[in-house]
Amino acid sequence: MKSSLESLLNSQVLLLPSKKPAAAKGPNSIRLDKGELPFAPSPLVIEALKREISQINRYPELLGGSLRKALAQYTQAKVEQIILGNGSDDLIELILKVFVAPGDEVILPSPTFFIYEFATKVVGGIPINVARNKQFDIEIEDILARLNSKTKIIFLANPNNPTANLTSREKIIELLEKSDCLVVVDECYYEIAGLSVIDLIESYPNLLVLRSFSKSFGLAGIRLGYALASSQIIDYLYRLAQLFPVNRLALVAGEAALGDLGYIEENIKKIIQQRVLLQQGLEALGLQVYPSATNFLFARTTGITSAELVESLAQQEIYLADFGLKQGLDAYYLRIAVGSERENELLLQAISEKITGDIIK
Ligand SMILES: Cc1ncc(COP(=O)(O)O)c(C=O)c1O
Incomplete structure (x- = not known):
């Protein structure tokens, strides 16, 4: 090989640290x-996994089939307003791939979930960290002051990780009304926190809500998350998604978990x-x-x-x-x-x- 391996790399790779295995x-x-x-997990989840295991010689259903339907019932959204992913981490990366080109900016009210910054860098976006106040609440004016024509997304974890606090529905509505970019409200802890804005996806075309089976449903190891947004946004996301992002076991585990609320x-x-x-x-x-x-x-x-x-x-x-x-x-x-x-x-x-x-x- 005449040239160095580094010269072949997508230069973004060099901006990211190596991953090291954690001590056992x-x-x-x-x-x-x-x-x-x-x-x-629920005994119903374990039973469903046992039943499905003999089928894993077959690929999973393309768009998540019956789990998507069960989620439509659970969330009162339409099937075409839902996309499934291999954990919400996977969906965060997909959202960035679909909306952010190199040089575009992504607003992160920080401290916040570190994957937003990581995934922004993966696609060559520029993370703009906007400090939360002393109580770790967001300051709308501080966020609005950082918006410009390059801003594509604001990520709002609600409740926030690591600070555990909630942003009020009123503040989220203010953000949706006063910004032109996509507002991702990450409701990974929804069933514990009890506050949601999914009912707003019909009224705000710039809203996307993320959910996960990892926390309240206790299925972190199966890797299953979903997002809700207008059917137009969901269509764009599916265009770039892998053909089979969610495995067969995750699909049946999710459906069984929803059947044992x-x-x-x-x-x-x-x-x-x-x-x-x-x-x-x-x-x-x-x-x-x-x-x-x-x-x-x-x-x-x-x-x-x-x-x-x-x-x-x-x-x-x-x-x-x-x-x-x-x-x-x-x-x-x-x-x-x-x-x-x-x-x-x-x-x-x-x-x-x-x-x-x-x-x-
Ligand atoms: C706010 C937030 N979003 C997303 C995730 C990732 O969830 P998942 O396990 O579905 O990838 C976490 C995990 O800790 C989180 O805290």
Whole structure:
């Protein structure tokens, strides 16, 4: 080969970091770093997966077939207003491919879900980070001030990850009315938060709503998400989508999960109960905990940096997500998924030992 490999690359690749495998986690580890649900999926999901497994020599239905219909019933949208994806991460990338050309700008009220920035860079777009206020709420005027003819998308995670707070419906409507670009409202935690703007997709052609089966439905490992928007936007998205973005097992798992909403509601009740107890426990240990509409808590340490706390707990196989020094934050922020009752108790005990141990030293 005469020229270097780098000279062949799409230059965007060099702007992105390499991915490294995470250290293997033991079977007894307490995993509160990825915002997952601690419960097994509904027994109906497991039965449906068992039935489908012998069919995986066949490709899945092209546009998601009966799951799309079940979602139309669940969301009260039309089938042609829904697209399925291999997790909502996959749909975020697809939206960027369809709307953003190299040099176009994408507004990110930050801190926010890091995949928006990653996927913007993948397509050569320019991420414009607009800082949220002290309560991590968005400031409409600050966002509007950054819009120009190159702005294609505003991404609004609602509730936001990692800060766990909700943006009001009124503010979203103001954003939709005052901007000409696509507004993506990411409702990944919808069933926990209970606030949605999907009813607005008929009135606002610039609105797209993202949803996921990873959080409230407890199906993070199956990779299944969907988006709702005008049938015109959905048609454009399907033009660029892979032929079979969602596998057969994910399709039947999603449909079975929608057929057992009682199970989901029970799990959400448990998570919200545990969230309150975990928040109280963390506050009693001196952490500042922000209001949460999700299945995780965003917290701030004092005296000890979040990196030090997270590293120390990892040695005991308790995993939390460190946000210290990320996205404009100082060295004291972390995100903690709400685990099972037992996991939360062990977490609080470990934090207490770390903090009191440090004071005695
Ligand atoms: C706001 C937000 N959107 C999307 C995702 C990704 O969800 P999925 O598992 O469906 O790709 C996450 C995951 O944490 C999230 O927090």
